[in-house]
Amino acid sequence: MSHPSPPAGHGPDQSPAPRQRVVGMLGGMSWESTAEYYRLANELVRERLGGLHSARLLLASVDFAEIERLQVAGEWDRAGQVLAAEAARLQAAGAELLVLCTNTMHRVADQVQAAVDVPLLHLADATAAAVHAAGLSTVGLLGTAFTMEQAFYRDRLAGRGLRVLVPDAADRAEVHRVIYDELCLGVVRPESREAYRQVIGRLVDAGAQGVVLGCTEIELLVGAEDSPVPVFPTTRLHVEAAVTAALEGVPVG
Structure with a gap:
């Protein structure tokens, strides 16, 4: 004899636990430090959640030679356009918050933030x-x-x-x-x-x-x-802030 399911609002809460938010990393400036962003994010998530947990990440890695040329030429608006377009692609791919993996290019942080609806965590x-x-x-x-x-x-x-x-x-x-x-x-x-x-x-x-x-x-x-x-x-501090934001409400263990 089958048993009816409990009516809505009764019985144990079967709602799924909150999941990690997806962090979009806008990197490549240079890739040497972006690799540290990736490593640190995964290490911090593993430390906080344990087991085989790792970070949910999307990475857009630009050609630094192009960005460096624009820096030297003082073409900050053009550099901002390049990074804003990459940020928009990260959001379209599912990023729920963004980090710009470079101190110098926070010169155009406002331009990047204006291109997306998700928060950019300022370094x-x-x-x-x-x-x-x-x-x-x-x-x-x-x-x-x-x-x-x-x-x-x-x-x-x-x-x-x-x-x-x-x-x-x-x-x-x-x-x-x-x-x-x-x-x-x-x-x-x-x-x-x-x-x-x-x-x-x-x-x-x-x-x-x-x-x-x-x-x-x-x-x-x-x-x-x-x-x-x-x-x-600043790299570690930035990643720590991103991981904290990504794991807000996520149960440990």
Whole structure:
């Protein structure tokens, strides 16, 4: 004899558990650091959910040579158009939130966000939150010349209550050179690590309580052991924010 199903609203709740949101990664700038985004996202999801869990990701990887040419030419609007089109494709493919896997190209973050309906998690916001959580108010900023010298990134941090120091002109030139001529090509040299350590030391002497590693490649070269003050690795901080957003409400285990 068959038994009727319980009427709606009765019996155990059979609704499925919330699932991970799909994170769209807009990367390739350079692929060396985008690979770190992918690795970190999967490691963090596995740590939080356990077992064989991994991150639900979509990746759009652009040709960095095209973007770098537009950077040097100052054609930021055109670069923004390229990235906005890629962001729209990620959304169309099912991305539910986006991360732009580069500090420098947050110069066009507003243009990218305007092209999609899903949230773009701003890297500088995740960084500022971590600095505040550490109880600091003054940070040194390392990054490409564009990030250190233009207002878009420094102002975003300053707008969140932080005082931002940048290296002097000679140090900025060396930090930028190492990023483009070495780290973006997968070259990690001890001499460049030492040069970065000296730049960090001069920022600390100028009053920096912490140092923002404001280029996603810099984490390939230096870390906490290379600084007398806390460092803020923007790649990891950005991925942590994305994973937290993607797993909101998802049960552990």
